[in-house]
Amino acid sequence: MQNGIHHVTAIAGPAHRNLNFYTRALGLRLVKKTVNFDDPSTYHLYYGDEAGQPGTILTFFPWEHAAPGRVGIGETQETMFRIPESAVGFWTHRFLEKGVPHEAPEKRFGETVLTFKDPDGMRLALVAVPGIEGESAWNGGDVPVEHAIRGLHGVSLLVADAAPTGAILTNVLGFKEIARDGSVVRFKADGTAVGGIVDVRGAGGFLAGRSGAGTVHHIAFRAKDDAAQAAMVAKLARDHGITATEQKNRDYFRAVYFREPGGLLFEIATDDPGFAIDEPATSLGASLKLPRFLEPRRKDIEAILPALP
Template sequence: PRASIGWWTHRLIEKGVAHEPLVQVFGAPTLRFRDPDGMMLALVGVDVGDAEGWASSEVPAEHAIRGLHGVTLLLDRAEATAAILTEVLGLEEVGREGNLIRFAGSAELGGLVTLRAVGGFLPGRPGAGSVHHIAFRAADDAAQAAMGRALAARGLHVTEQRDRQYFRSIYFREPGGVLFEIATDAPGFAVDEPIEALGQALKLPAGLEPHRAEIEAVLPKVA
C-alpha cells in the first residue's frame, strides 16, 4: 500500500538490507534494493483497493505486500520492443518519464512492463542475479498461434509449442534480446490437484520425477 512505504523502509533498515533512497517513479514511491544474488528488486507503493496481502507474524495486514507490480527491461533501444508489446502482445503504452516507457496489460496486478532505454547496456547472461525470461498470457492455443504468426512475420524466430503440463508455451527473443514466453491459460494449475491444495506440495515434470529425492534435498525452506 502507498501509505506503507515508510514502514517497509524501516523494515529494510532493521533487517540490514542495503537499499537506494526513496524515489518517485510514475508518481509511485519506489524503494529499490538487491536480493542476496544481486538482482535489483523494488517495493512500489500503490493504491491497492480491497486486494488482500500476505500478512504474517512480522508483517501486519495493513502493510502486507499485495502482489507483483510489474517488470522493467533494460534495453539499448526501446522502439522495436515497444512495437512487439503493443502490436503483438496487446499491451498499451500508458506513460513516459525520462528514459522510461511504461505499458499496461489487462491484469490488475503484475500487468505492467516498463522499458528503460539506457544505450550501450551489457548483453544479458544467465546466472545468479538475472531473470531467465518474461512470460505473457494467451487465452488459448489459437490466440497463441496468432501471436506466433505475427512474430514470425516480423522476422523473429519462434520456437515450436512446448507442453509444460499446466500450460503450453512458445518462446522468442524480442528485438532487444530479452527472452519472452507466451503461455496458454489452459489447462491451468488445478489439472493435477485441487485449488485449495495449490502450493503445498512440490510438483515435478515427469522427466524429473525419478530425481525427486535429490531435488527435495537441496531446495531451500520457504515456510
C-alpha cells in the same frame, strides 16, 4: 482478452536462502515446488499470491553454486511488485530490521518506489499503488495482510533501442505506450492491473548483460488459451519475422519462447490450467511435484535436490 505479464523467471543461488527470503522477508506464498523440466537436478520454485494467479508469479531456478550475473543491455533491469500506498513506511522499516539492501523511496511516473535487492543482488522494487488496499493478498506469511504484496507491478527492461521492443509489446503482446520519462518508455497492458507495466529503457552503448545469479532468465506474457497464444505467434512471424519455439507443456501452463529484438528472452504462457491442477489450492507448494515424464525418476531426483523446509 487478458494481457499483461504471466510470470517472471530468474536465476538464484542456494535454494534454501531463496525460499527464506521470498516467503519470510517478502511474505509471498510458495505456490509450486517442482524442478527445472530441462534440468531436473535443480528446483523450479514459484512464488505468488494465495491462488498463484497470473501476474503475481515470480519463479526461480536456484543453482547452489551459480556465478553472479550482471545486469546490462538485453536484460531485465528490475522486477517490480505492487504494495498499498499506506505500506511504504512498513516496508522501509522491515528492510532496515531484516538488513535488506535498499534505497530511500523515490518518485517515478508519479508513483513512490522503494528499490531493494535480494540475497543474490537481484534488483527489485516495491511500487506504492493507491486504492489497492481492498485487493486480496496472501495472509499466511510473516507480513500482515494489510501491508502484503499485491502481485507484480511490472518489469523494467534495458535495451540498446526502445522502439523495436516497444513494437513487439504493442503489436503482439497487448500493451499500449502510456508515458515517457527521459529515456524510459512506459507501456501498460489494456485493462490489466496486476502485472500490467513494462518500462523500456533505451541505453545504447551500455555494457551487455551476463546471465547468472541475480538476473532474470525470461519474462512470460499472458495468453488466455491456446488459440490466443497461436494468434500471437502468427502475428510475431507475420509482422516481425520472428519465429517462436514449438509449444512446450509446463504442466501449469503451455509455453512458447522467442528472443525479442532487444535480446531478451520472452515467453507467451497460457492462463490455463493453473497451479491447482496437481494439488489442492489449500496446500499449494507443500510437496515436490514432478511432470509425468520425470515421475519414474523421483527417488533419484529427490536424492540430488537440496533439502528444503
